[in-house]
Amino acid sequence: MEIKRREVYKIGEQYAYIRVSSRDQNEERQLIAMQELCIPKRNIYIDKQSGKDFKRPQYKRLARRMKKDDLLYIKSIDRLGRNYKEILEQWRILTKEKGVDIVVMDMPLLDTRRGKDLMGTFLSDIVLQVLSFVAENERENIRQRQAEGIAAAKARGVKFGRPALPLPDNFREVHKAWREKKIPLRLAAKACNMPEGTFYYKAVKFEKGG
Numbered sequence: 567m568e569i570k571r572r573e574v575y576k577i578g579e580q581y582a583y584i585r586v587s588s589r590d591q592n593e594e595r596q597l598i599a600m601q602e603l604c605i606p607k608r609n610i611y612i613d614k615q616s617g618k619d620f621k622r623p624q625y626k627r628l629a630r631r632m633k634k635d636d637l638l639y640i641k642s643i644d645r646l647g648r649n650y651k652e653i654l655e656q657w658r659i660l661t662k663e664k665g666v667d668i669v670v671m672d673m674p675l676l677d678t679r680r681g682k683d684l685m686g687t688f689l690s691d692i693v694l695q696v697l698s699f700v701a702e703n704e705r706e707n708i709r710q711r712q713a714e715g716i717a718a719a720k721a722r723g724v725k726f727g728r729p730a731l732p733l734p735d736n737f738r739e740v741h742k743a744w745r746e747k748k749i750p751l752r753l754a755a756k757a758c759n760m761p762e763g764t765f766y767y768k769a770v771k772f773e774k775g776g
Contacts (some may be wrong), residue, residue, distance in 0.1 A: 578635035584612045611660045634665035641670045
């Protein structure tokens with residue numbers, strides 16, 4: 567009697583990766599989602615910095631630690647990289663080279679534990695490429711809308727940045743002494759408690775009536 571063999575899914579360690587794009591963002595939303603999956607705290611890696619150059623120490627530590635048949639949870643696909651190309655590259659390294667499974671919590675179709683056959687892998691790769699492109703395109707749209715908003719605000723006379731500090735009370739006197747070459751730039755700047763470059767900039771602006 568022929569006995570059919572059932573494919574057994576190997577289970578390794580479970581990990582989670584969390585990234586927030588700047589120091590002042592809060593990772594609680596992602597952290598709560600990972601803790602609900604009962605992932606050990608020691609296996610949750612968090613980077614609190616921009617994905618601009620992908621120099622993320624916790625992600626690199628995680629990638630080195632994971633091995634074949636381990637499982638990685640991420641909240642959304644853009645946690646893996648800063649752009650379309652980088653997301654695909656990190657996905658390839660983790661799934662193809664290291665043999666790690668990935669679950670993208672915001673997109674159930676991206677769960678490499680499902681459909682281990684050729685068709686399942688093919689469909690997963692297509693979904694990944696589409697979503698990665700959409701994620702990058704949305705970031706570009708946000709940056710463009712921000713740039714257009716700033717340009718429109720400037721056209722209305724809105725000024726950005728910190729307001730200029732008023733000149734110190736002794737500025738006129740010190741400026742006159744400096745222009746008459748009675749004191750050097752270094753001492754003039756020091757007398758006004760300014761860096762030399764700032765004093766020179768203020769002096770030129772002052773002379774132009776600014």
